[in-house]
Amino acid sequence: MMAVEGVVKRFGAHTVLDGVSLTVAPGEVVTILGSSGSGKSTLIRCINGLEALDGGRITVDGLDVSDPRQLARARRLSATVFQMFNLYPHMTVLRNITLAPELVLRRPRDEVEAQAHALLASVGLAGKADSYPGQLSGGQRQRVGICRALAMNPRYLLLDEVTSALDPEMTAEVLAILGKLAARQSGGGGTTMLFVTHEVEFARRISTRIVFLDQGRLIVDLPTDQFFAADGGLAHPRIRQFLSKMAPAAPLAEIPA
Amino acid sequence: MRHAGFTWHDGALLAQGLAVSLGLFAGTFLIGLVLGSGAAVVRHFRVPALGTLLHTGLELLRNSPVLVQLFLVFFGVPALIHQPLTPVFAAGLTLSANTAAFVYFIAVAGLDAVGRDQVEAARAFGLSRVQLVRHILGPQALAFAVAPLVGLAVNQLQVTSLVSVIGVVDLTKAGDILNLRTLRPFAVWAMVGVLYFAAAKTLTLLGNRWERRLRAHAAPLGL
Numbered sequence: 001m002m003a004v005e006g007v008v009k010r011f012g013a014h015t016v017l018d019g020v021s022l023t024v025a026p027g028e029v030v031t032i033l034g035s036s037g038s039g040k041s042t043l044i045r046c047i048n049g050l051e052a053l054d055g056g057r058i059t060v061d062g063l064d065v066s067d068p069r070q071l072a073r074a075r076r077l078s079a080t081v082f083q084m085f086n087l088y089p090h091m092t093v094l095r096n097i098t099l100a101p102e103l104v105l106r107r108p109r110d111e112v113e114a115q116a117h118a119l120l121a122s123v124g125l126a127g128k129a130d131s132y133p134g135q136l137s138g139g140q141r142q143r144v145g146i147c148r149a150l151a152m153n154p155r156y157l158l159l160d161e162v163t164s165a166l167d168p169e170m171t172a173e174v175l176a177i178l179g180k181l182a183a184r185q186s187g188g189g190g191t192t193m194l195f196v197t198h199e200v201e202f203a204r205r206i207s208t209r210i211v212f213l214d215q216g217r218l219i220v221d222l223p224t225d226q227f228f229a230a231d232g233g234l235a236h237p238r239i240r241q242f243l244s245k246m247a248p249a250a251p252l253a254e255i256p257a
Numbered sequence: 258m259r260h261a262g263f264t265w266h267d268g269a270l271l272a273q274g275l276a277v278s279l280g281l282f283a284g285t286f287l288i289g290l291v292l293g294s295g296a297a298v299v300r301h302f303r304v305p306a307l308g309t310l311l312h313t314g315l316e317l318l319r320n321s322p323v324l325v326q327l328f329l330v331f332f333g334v335p336a337l338i339h340q341p342l343t344p345v346f347a348a349g350l351t352l353s354a355n356t357a358a359f360v361y362f363i364a365v366a367g368l369d370a371v372g373r374d375q376v377e378a379a380r381a382f383g384l385s386r387v388q389l390v391r392h393i394l395g396p397q398a399l400a401f402a403v404a405p406l407v408g409l410a411v412n413q414l415q416v417t418s419l420v421s422v423i424g425v426v427d428l429t430k431a432g433d434i435l436n437l438r439t440l441r442p443f444a445v446w447a448m449v450g451v452l453y454f455a456a457a458k459t460l461t462l463l464g465n466r467w468e469r470r471l472r473a474h475a476a477p478l479g480l
Contacts (some may be wrong), residue, residue: 048381075383086378089476090396098381099392132474152382 001025001061001154002047002194008055011044016042017212018216019056026155029193029226031203034213035242040196041083041187043213044160047194048080051226060156061103076104078156079149083164085141087133094129095108095159105190112151119147125167139170146177148189154199159195175202182206200246204228214238281334281391281427282414285349289356289413290406291348292427296357297364318358324419327351331423348420352413368394390424390451402432407464411457418453428452439473454471 009017016039024030032040045051045092047058049071052165058065087096097116101107120126123143128256133141148207159178163171179202182193197203203210203224210227212220220239226232233239297310319327319406331347344349378394382459421430436442 022419050377050381072383072385075381080378080381084374086374088378088393088397089402100379101385102384102390103392132476148382159277198374 001059001251003113004043004047004056005058006056006075007043009039009045009051010054016216017046020213020216021056024156024192024194026192027194028208029206030209030211031195031197031207032201032213033227033242035202037084037218038213041160043054044080044158044194044196046091047157048078049075076152077154079150079152079154080158080160081142081145082218083161083196085138085145085165086135087141089133089146089160092130092132093136094146095153096133097114099154100148101151102118111167116147116151119150120144122209123147124160135252136168137170141172142166142174143177145189146174146181150181152189157191157193159193159197161196161198163197163199171199175199178202179206198246200243212236212239212242263439267439270435271428271448272429272454274426274428275456277426278414278417278428279456281348281352281420281425282410282417285352285417286356286413288338288349288353289358291356291358292353293360296361297313297368298359300365301368301394302386304393315358315361319362321400323351323355323416324422326355327419327423331412342421344424348417348425352417352420355416356409356413359413360406363402363405363409364398366405366441367398370401371397396471399476400468403464403468405470407461407468410460410464414457414460415453 002022004020004022007017007020008010008015019038020043022030022043025194028107032043034040042051043128045103047060047065051066053066060077060142061104063070063074063077065071068166091099091104092111094116097119098109100114101112101115102109117126117129120129123146125143125147128140128144133144136144143163145162162178163174178193178195181191183206193206195203195207207224209226210220210233211218212233213229220227222233222234222235227239228234270426293315296315299311301309302308327347330351331342331344334347335341375391375393375397377387384392417427418429421427424430426434428449432445434446439445
């Protein structure tokens, strides 16, 4: 379980997270919604230890991420997919995927490479193992980013606005893969997902729960169907306002229900 | 009788001088490379005290003439420790430290040029600091730094000629000896110049090939 308890994060005088609490239990797909600057990405960055906390506590399966030793262990349980992909430009696609499993999880190279090839095939990039990230389109890069995360066999998958840098067509490519992943995981025992996104319709289809951040405060935390119910999340004026301003849904045809 | 013509022996003297110059260059550049990039990594991780100390020392070395440093080490240090230094040792020490200073500033810039996103990805995936430097920061910084490093190498190769002043028989000193005997300065110094040029040009070609390999992932823009 990932547990965020009363987390405070400030950048100078600006309070980005103002006492946020949230738990994500195994098997859940939790979406964080909120406008830009509401603190969504910062929350993800606090969970994977890229930002130091100014207050509160975050634990991943009981490991406190503020403690360097426990953070190192917590990072082996989770994997992050980044908004700007953050692939290693000087390494081939294959090496991008196998680096951390080999160095951090100390798994044998043959085994990791076999898994990497299987993952690439599953996202339609079977022929790209020896390409460099610079030779791929944005959508392809993000699919590599997803493979890189999945090769860690993570218990928790952190997705930070993974389609924000992509055009609608590439967004659809990536969402299709995440949709499949979420559908497979809902059987339980698989990867738990914490998902920061602006794709409301997509979030509605794959999430078990949706939370809404507004100016660093978590104002609503509801199961997906209640979040969109008139007497649930929609009863909240800030959320109604947010949802009414969202663009119509991205193409969903390819996304399995 | 004064023997003023060129002999086969002169060729051997020049070849020996060239070997000393190249050896001195290769040794001191390698040591400078290791020390300079090590200091840059210390600086990059903001190690308190040590980082500042190294920065100050290396800045002193970069901003003073090599010849002055050479005199300080060869004449100054023995006066202080009451122990003579051999010319080769003094030359090796000075050139290594001087190279380290220039490598340091190139390496700092190279490390700074690697995007924050790279460090964040590697850290989030659990790489240790050593693994981060070895697999992510090092190779990418090197790709940025290789062009200025090749330039530095060419320069440092030529700077080795200064050690002839303290009596190391390098290529320049060999030319000096030859010139004094033959009294044909134009021929002698032209020959010495060509040898330096050939060595520097070879170095540049090797450097360019190395750079192409390091930057294989970044295809040149077809503009």
